[in-house]
Amino acid sequence: MSESAKIGVFFCNCGKTISERIDIKKLKEEVQSAGGVQCIEEFESLCRKPEQEKLSSLMKKEGVERVVIAGCSPKLYEELFARTLKEAGINPEFLVISNIREQCSWVFPEKDTATRKALEDIRQKVSRAKSLEAFDEVDVPAEQKVLAIGGGIAGLETALELSKLGFKVTLIEKSSALGGRTLKLNKSYVIEENPKDYVQAKVDLVNKDDNIEILTETELVKLNGSPGNFTAKIKQSGEKKDLNVGAIVVATGLSTRFPRESYGIDLSEKVVTQLQLEEILASPEKSDARFKGDNKAHVLFVTGMIGEDSKLSTASALKNALLLKGKYDCLTYVACQEMKVAGDRLEEMYRKAREEGVIFFKYNGNPPSFVTNGSEIKAVVSDYFLSAGEKGIPQVKIPCDLLVLEENLVPTEDFAALRGTLDIKLGPRGFFQQDNVHQVPVKSNKSGIFLVGSCRQPMDIVEVLADAGSAATQIVSLLSPGKIKVNDNRWTIEKGKCTLCLTCVRFCPHGAIGWTRAAEASEGLCQACGVCASECPAIAIQVKNYTNDQILTELEEILNK
Numbered sequence: 056m057s058e059s060a061k062i063g064v065f066f067c068n069c070g071k072t073i074s075e076r077i078d079i080k081k082l083k084e085e086v087q088s089a090g091g092v093q094c095i096e097e098f099e100s101l102c103r104k105p106e107q108e109k110l111s112s113l114m115k116k117e118g119v120e121r122v123v124i125a126g127c128s129p130k131l132y133e134e135l136f137a138r139t140l141k142e143a144g145i146n147p148e149f150l151v152i153s154n155i156r157e158q159c160s161w162v163f164p165e166k167d168t169a170t171r172k173a174l175e176d177i178r179q180k181v182s183r184a185k186s187l188e189a190f191d192e193v194d195v196p197a198e199q200k201v202l203a204i205g206g207g208i209a210g211l212e213t214a215l216e217l218s219k220l221g222f223k224v225t226l227i228e229k230s231s232a233l234g235g236r237t238l239k240l241n242k243s244y245v246i247e248e249n250p251k252d253y254v255q256a257k258v259d260l261v262n263k264d265d266n267i268e269i270l271t272e273t274e275l276v277k278l279n280g281s282p283g284n285f286t287a288k289i290k291q292s293g294e295k296k297d298l299n300v301g302a303i304v305v306a307t308g309l310s311t312r313f314p315r316e317s318y319g320i321d322l323s324e325k326v327v328t329q330l331q332l333e334e335i336l337a338s339p340e341k342s343d344a345r346f347k348g349d350n351k352a353h354v355l356f357v358t359g360m361i362g363e364d365s366k367l368s369t370a371s372a373l374k375n376a377l378l379l380k381g382k383y384d385c386l387t388y389v390a391c392q393e394m395k396v397a398g399d400r401l402e403e404m405y406r407k408a409r410e411e412g413v414i415f416f417k418y419n420g421n422p423p424s425f426v427t428n429g430s431e432i433k434a435v436v437s438d439y440f441l442s443a444g445e446k447g448i449p450q451v452k453i454p455c456d457l458l459v460l461e462e463n464l465v466p467t468e469d470f471a472a473l474r475g476t477l478d479i480k481l482g483p484r485g486f487f488q489q490d491n492v493h494q495v496p497v498k499s500n501k502s503g504i505f506l507v508g509s510c511r512q513p514m515d516i517v518e519v520l521a522d523a524g525s526a527a528t529q530i531v532s533l534l535s536p537g538k539i540k541v542n543d544n545r546w547t548i549e550k551g552k553c554t555l556c557l558t559c560v561r562f563c564p565h566g567a568i569g570w571t572r573a574a575e576a577s578e579g580l581c582q583a584c585g586v587c588a589s590e591c592p593a594i595a596i597q598v599k600n601y602t603n604d605q606i607l608t609e610l611e612e613i614l615n616k
Contacts, residue, residue, distance in 0.1 A: 060149075062184050063094035063119035064177065065110060067101040067126030069156055076160040078170045082125070085174050091181060094119050102132055111143040121149045121184040125177050127156040134495070146189050148542075148600065153180040175613055182612035186605045190542035195579065197283030197534045198301035199223065204275055204473070205306035207235020209508030209519045211257040213304050216527035218266035222534075225298055226261065227273040227289060229469065233258045235308050237516065239330060241337035244374045245399055245517045251337070253516075274469070278303070278476055281579030282503030283539040301534045302503050304526055305487060307473065309509040311462035317361045318460055320425045325432055326458045329356075329371045336378060345457075346383035352456040354385045355434050359392030360422045361463055367513050368461045369395040373404040375459070376413045388453055390416045390423050390436050399517060421448060425458070432458055464513045478566035479504055487511045497526040501566050502580055505529060545583045545599045546576040552595035559587035559596060 064086050068074050083095050094117045098106045101124065114122065122145065124136055129152040137147035155173040163169035201217055203210045206228030214224040226233075233254075240250040261267050270291055277288035287298045313328050320326055327335070335341045346352050356372040372389055379385040389408070394415070396402045409415065421437040432455040441449045466485050474481060479499040482488040487499060487506045497505045505526040508519040533539060553573040560568045567580035568587060574596070576587075588596040597603065 060120040060185065061093045061118055062091060062121045062123065062181060063114060063117060064092050064123045064125065064181065066097040067124065068097060068099050069127055070100050073156050073160045076163065076166055076169045077155060077173050078166060081170055082174055082177065086177055089178060101126060102135065107139045111139055114143040114145060120145065121187065123151045123153060123177065123180045123184050125153040125155045128154050148190050149184065149187050151180045151184045153177045179609045179612050183605065183609050186608055187600050190545055190599065192540045192542060194538045195283055195541055197537055197539045198299050199534060199537055200225065200300045201302050201304060201530060202227070202287050202298060202300040203304040203306060205308060206233035206271065207306060207308045208237045208254055208257065208516060209306035209308065209523060211261050212520055212523035213306055213507050213526055214261055214267050215257070215264065216523050217530060218264050220527060220531050223266050225268045225270065227270045227275065229272065229274050231271050239334055239337065241333050242374060242378065243516055244370045244404060245515050275473065275476055281577045283534060283579065285503065302505065302530045303477065304505050304507055305477070305510050306507040307467050307510045309513060310465050310467045312465050314361050314463050318425065325430070325455060326460065328460055328462045329368065330462060332375055332459050336375060346379065346385060352383065352385045353454050354379055354457045354459065355388045355390060355453050355455050356459045357390045357423055358461045361461060365464060365513055366395045366398045366401065367464065367515060370398065370401060370515065373401065373408055377404065377408050377411065380411050380413055387413045388416065389413060390418055392418060416451065434458065477501065477504055480564065495529060497522055497529060500564050502582065503533065541578045546581050547597050548574055549595045552593045554593055556592060558590050558592060562586050562590045
């Protein structure tokens with residue numbers, strides 16, 4: 056424990072949202088009078104770059120050695136503040152965050168109570184700051200090569216970005232051709248180019264790039280190692296081989312499923328999914344044969360019946376409704392529960408569709424029903440806003456020459472197998488889970504494995520391109536210049552106590568623990584989260600800076616007041 060270390064306590068007002076419920080002035084006075092703190096300052100919003108620069112400058116000027124930041128959740132901004140400390144020349148391990156927003160300001164309506172709880176937590180964190188120890192950093196050689204899984208636009212763009220930065224990339228694709236689902240689109244609402252031409256241009260660039268190796272009809276079957284030194288076993292045409300890579304990029308995209316149980320109607324010549332309509336419209340011959348004629352076709356788009364109401368579904372319905380209205384003068388309708396227009400150009404497309412005569416119905420919890428009579432289909436749509444004060448909700452019957460239904464956006468078929476191979480987490484919808492959606496959304500829960508594009512959530516092309524650039528930047532930060540720094544001895548085990556029950560192996564969220572005669576942790580994968588130590592029934596594991604003695608010292612600070 057370092058009692059002489061110079062400690063700074065810095066308050067973040069979070070845009071005055073914290074001071075509404077907490078008396079920060081009183082906190083500063085109480086912390087100052089308690090002793091042990093040499094520097095106290097208040098900031099408006101420490102998540103903003105100018106405030107971070109001001110904090111960094113202040114810490115350098117005052118010679119601060121340990122830092123307590125009183126603000127919002129460490130889950131959101133701990134990594135950001137750790138970088139700020141590093142820029143100021145302070146070991147990031149000497150950072151402690153007191154969550155006075157979510158755990159005090161937001162949960163206690165009385166200002167006095169919230170202030171008292173915040174003071175207790177800050178005192179506890181100051182006590183913790185005194186007991187922190189620095190980790191020993193060691194350099195580990197890192198492969199300057201990356202494995203990208205998935206040959207769609209996400210994988211192609213990530214490979215190209217990494218190649219520009221001097222990395223070698225092996226791009227594997229389970230099918231026989233590159234391009235992915237984007238090739239099935241007739242038009243994109245966020246880029247002017249034809250999707251097929253756009254993707255083909257990317258494929259041509261990848262094929263010409265000497266830094267990129269392309270392996271089609273190939274899949275990952277096994278992965279060992281840690282960041283900078285992964286060994287990936289891949290299988291191509293029945294033959295297996297090992298690749299040594301520094302990082303993995305998952306860019307497998309998504310798939311679609313038609314939920315017949317939600318609609319009560321089968322797909323047919325007159326009932327198609329949004330993706331099937333994209334394929335029809337992508338072929339001038341098919342679309343002309345379907346919609347060109349003397350009689351105007353009645354086309355109804357339905358979204359929201361399957362609980363999706365996604366931005367991609369809205370975009371597909373709007374752009375294709377406009378296309379059918381403009382090119383073939385179809386009588387075009389859209390039935391929706393909510394119109395999701397919070398995205399690039401979506402509001403503009405919605406307004407244009409209304410101006411050009413596309414008719415919208417908002418069924419508001421009363422989903423459409425479909426009546427079939429031979430080859431004829433009629434949709435019965437309810438719209439509360441047509442009632443004009445009358446009792447009951449009016450029903451409109453729409454004859455459908457074509458009924459376009461939304462699909463479920465789901466993970467790809469091999470998702471479960473890939474997830475098991477990589478040992479990374481899934482989110483609530485079954486897609487790969489982001490590590491921290493606010494700061495580094497392309498990171499997985501396992502260090503060195505990155506998630507790009509619609510494998511983590513449904514995305515449009517522009518969002519996928521942004522993901523690819525972000526992943527490339529993170530990989531450069533991780534692997535350059537040919538070595539990575541890992542913290543040594545952050546995890547210790549009393550081997551005499553370990554019974555090899557493997558509880559720690561099962562609970563570790565980062566896949567960092569293995570075993571021989573006792574449990575062992577990979578320093579490259581271990582994030583010092585402490586789950587293993589808290590779950591170990593033999594109390595055999597200690598995580599540095601979260602040892603039993605340090606935790607008891609924090610508790611004593613509160614109990615003795």
